Amino acid sequence: MDQEKTINIQDLLNRIGQGDDKAAEELYRAYHAYLYAFVRHHPEYRPASEADVEEIVQDALAAVITHPDRFRGQSSFKSYLSQIALNKAVDWARKNKPKHAPEFEELDDDRHGDIPDEAWDLPELLHAKQRAQALADCRDKLPSKQAEAIFWVDFEEESVEQVAGRLCIPPGTVKSQLFHARKNLLRCLKAKLEGHHHV
Amino acid sequence: MSDRTPDRERFSLDLPFWLNGTLDADNSRWMEAYLRAHPECDGEHQFARNLLQLTRSLGSPIPEEERLESFRIRLRSTLPPPAKRLDRR
Numbered sequence: 001m002d003q004e005k006t007i008n009i010q011d012l013l014n015r016i017g018q019g020d021d022k023a024a025e026e027l028y029r030a031y032h033a034y035l036y037a038f039v040r041h042h043p044e045y046r047p048a049s050e051a052d053v054e055e056i057v058q059d060a061l062a063a064v065i066t067h068p069d070r071f072r073g074q075s076s077f078k079s080y081l082s083q084i085a086l087n088k089a090v091d092w093a094r095k096n097k098p099k100h101a102p103e104f105e106e107l108d109d110d111r112h113g114d115i116p117d118e119a120w121d122l123p124e125l126l127h128a129k130q131r132a133q134a135l136a137d138c139r140d141k142l143p144s145k146q147a148e149a150i151f152w153v154d155f156e157e158e159s160v161e162q163v164a165g166r167l168c169i170p171p172g173t174v175k176s177q178l179f180h181a182r183k184n185l186l187r188c189l190k191a192k193l194e195g196h197h198h199v
Numbered sequence: 200m201s202d203r204t205p206d207r208e209r210f211s212l213d214l215p216f217w218l219n220g221t222l223d224a225d226n227s228r229w230m231e232a233y234l235r236a237h238p239e240c241d242g243e244h245q246f247a248r249n250l251l252q253l254t255r256s257l258g259s260p261i262p263e264e265e266r267l268e269s270f271r272i273r274l275r276s277t278l279p280p281p282a283k284r285l286d287r288r
Contacts, residue, residue: 021274028270029263037257050261058270066278120242135253154254159221175212182247 009077013068024065031081035060038082041151044144045089056092060085138188146181149174210240214247
């Protein structure tokens, strides 16, 4: 996942600054998946369509390509890029006013609640593809804090200490948010299976 | 607080970090041993694994060539000449 290990970002930005269009495409190819997942895990700015997500991703990359020398290396390039993408997503949401009402509680505290062990077993009747779509639909209904925690842990494979530092919250809260996220996803999936179309 | 045991709680809370490979060796061994001793927890384990796989495989349904072409068009229409891209502030 971590393209920064294999890409010399400074070299790439220098080439972009010199007008190398191939370098601009390399940047796009290297960071599109990261930015796409990042935007997808910020449901409060949830764009209505894939085209809108793509527009936000392209806005962020175009901003870097327009001014490649603005990256000073004070943070990782991915952090720099995600901050630009977040700003672009906020701009997009301001203009388009998406309706995002999280359907689940934030529950930042340590009330983990009881879930019977057997409740986690999803019926086999869900094919992998259906399960993936259902999970994706349910993820869009999560509170943003929970969705963002999933992004840093599952997509970026960061440790609890890294995520806690990034989000400025205690490690225990990161763990709680992830647990509540899974619990909410489970509730959402069960409701879908039972045909509760309001979920 | 739930009536789950502290060990059951620990398993749930550390599960994502065990699965993404960032849990240290001692805690990872504890997770493996706990799961072996408590097969009833495998449903939660598999659920978290599915979520991890879904998240890792997340990608735009728009074909890459189509996205890239629209990006090229956008850059051609909006990008300043190279000299202006290096206007150090």
